[in-house]
Amino acid sequence: MKKSLRIVAALAAVGVVGGLAFAFVPTQITGPSTQLPDDWKPAEGQGKYAMYASDCMACHTADGGKSFAGGRAIASPMGTIWSTNITPDPETGIGNWTLDQFRAALQDGIRADGAHLYPAMPYENYRKLTEEDVRALYDYFMHEVEPVQNKVEETKLSFPFNMRFGIRAWNWLALTHDAGFTPATGKTEIEERGQYLVEGPAHCAACHSPRNALMAQDGVSASDANFLAGGVVGGWNAPSLRGPNSAAQKWDAADMAAYLATGRNIHSTANGEMGLVVQHSLQHLTDQDNLAIAAFLKGLDGAPADLPESFAAKESLAMPALDADEAGKETEKMLTEAAPDMALGPRLYLDNCAACHFVSGKGAPEIFPELAGNHLVTGSEVEPLISVILNGAQVPSTAKRPMHLVMQGYADRMNDDEVAELASFLRKGWGNDAAAVTAADVAKVREKQVH
Incomplete structure (x- = not known):
């Protein structure tokens, strides 16, 4: 018995020592994937372009906040993660970070102080950045971004997700690919x-x-x-x-x-x-x-890509509405006839949606999307479709298409049963084949968005 207890105690001691080593022994950080000359400098605009390609602005800028100053709430299965300030402010940003520390954050998910970043930061993917882009990004954030003193809210997840050292074990399992980019064979x-x-x-x-x-x-x-x-x-x-x-x-x-x-x-x-x-x-x-x-x-699936010389030209175009495809003909006919005994779902569609998305379900090209075969309409998650019906949607203004498109919401016009009927019709019409939506589904989304 005593021998068994000694063995258990010894194993426990080994576990404690191993745990301490796991938590406190410094981690190895990734070095450059390629060696560049010490005097290497990015070309003019290269860092800013790498920033746009890496989509840094969307996560690290709060609504109404200064660019890259952090404070944006990012929802995760573990809880809310607050994005960090990545301006070169030395106190609340990354102004004191070295290039090696910057690379470690991008490719290993490790902050300058040695703490592990939560994988809301896509360092699984940024491991594939070339060293040229890593250094261009560093140069951009250090020399072209305005420093902003902004101490963002600290991320406070519940146990055990608040134990950042546990991310180290996650990294051992997730970061199995080497740093740097390896092109596939046989590609142009x-x-x-x-x-x-x-x-x-x-x-x-x-x-x-x-x-x-x-x-x-x-x-x-x-x-x-x-x-x-x-x-x-x-x-x-x-x-x-x-x-x-x-x-x-x-x-x-x-x-x-x-x-x-x-x-x-x-x-x-x-x-x-x-x-x-x-x-x-x-x-x-x-x-x-x-x-x-x-x-x-x-x-990706072996299909040839017939690449045009240009696309989305900035010119006035007359694009006629598209006809329903074969799978949508029956729905188009039913909506066109509008029989007095038509079910509630399609009747709501005619009253509220058909003026923009048409009886064909094909919408207006480049303005109102197709509903036939639309992944948002037919997806496994019903919240997005319900949310769009309740609250509307927006398409941003862009350089090639400056018109800001807005769809109104119907939260005040339809009750939960009506929204469910409309959504269920959309998920079954024009050849779509997705499960029905219930009033309880709608109530859940409505309640969630009230808070």
């Missing part, structure tokens, strides 16, 4: 550029790849089976960007590039988190880079 130069942007700075997998049981991205590289196979972010579906039913395969390269650069094309409009990505990041990329992303996404 423009596809390689698209792959770099998608895998690295644009960190598309952070939303569009599923998460595993540890909440790590299940697919960070083009060679991973679940890369960009679809995810859920804050109750919103981030649709799959591969497979025969994905937009990347159904749309041509010009449509995809237009969506990235303007938040709209003849099929859809960008809202929610994707609207912010377009507003703060993708609209600032060159046409060539947005076409490169489109080419890479088309080529």
Whole structure:
């Protein structure tokens, strides 16, 4: 018995020592993926462009706040994470950080003080940044961004997520890929550029790849089976960007590039988190880079990308409304006939929606999105559709499409039962095949948004 107790005590002691070592032994940080000359300097505008490609503004700028001064609330399954001040202010920002410390934050998720960042910071993806872009970003934030003294609210998650050293174990399991970018074999130069942007700075997998049981991205590289196979972010579906039913395969390269650069094309409009990505990041990329992303996404499943010379030209266009496709003919006919005994859902659609989205469900090109085959309408998560019906939606103004589009909300016009009937009709009409929405689903969204 005493021998058993001694063994248990010894194992416990080993566990304590191991735990202390795990918590307090310094972590190894990633060095440069390539060696650049000591006197290397980024080209004019290179750092700012890398910032736009990396979408730093959207997360690190609070609504109504100064650029990059932090304080934006980021929802996560663990609780609210407050984004940090990344201006060069020496007291509340990153003004005292060295290049090595900056790189460690980007690629290892480790702050200058040695604490681990929560993976709301997409360092899983930023590990793929080239050393040129890392150094260009550092130069930009240190020399071109205005210092802002702004002490942001401290992130306070509940136990055990407040124990930041536990992220170290998560990193051992999640950061299995080396730092730096490795192009896929057999790709064209423009596809390689698209792959770099998608895998690295644009960190598309952070939303569009599923998460595993540890909440790590299940697919960070083009060679991973679940890369960009679809995810859920804050109750919103981030649709799959591969497979025969994905937009990347159904749309041509010009449509995809237009969506990235303007938040709209003849099929859809960008809202929610994707609207912010377009507003703060993708609209600032060159046409060539947005076409490169489109080419890479088309080529993921082996489809050829017929790249146009230009897209979304800034000129007046007359784009006629599209007819319903074969799957939508029956719904179009029913709405056109408008029989007196028509069910409540389609009747509500005629009264409130048909003027913009039409009986065809095809919408108005580049203004009102298609409802037929729309992933927001048919997704597994019903909150986004309900939220749009209740509160409306917006599409940001961009350089190529400066018109700011706004859809009104119907929270005061429809009760929960009516919203549920309308949403259920949208999820079944024009060949859509998604589960019905209940009044309880609507009440939950309405109550959540009141608070």
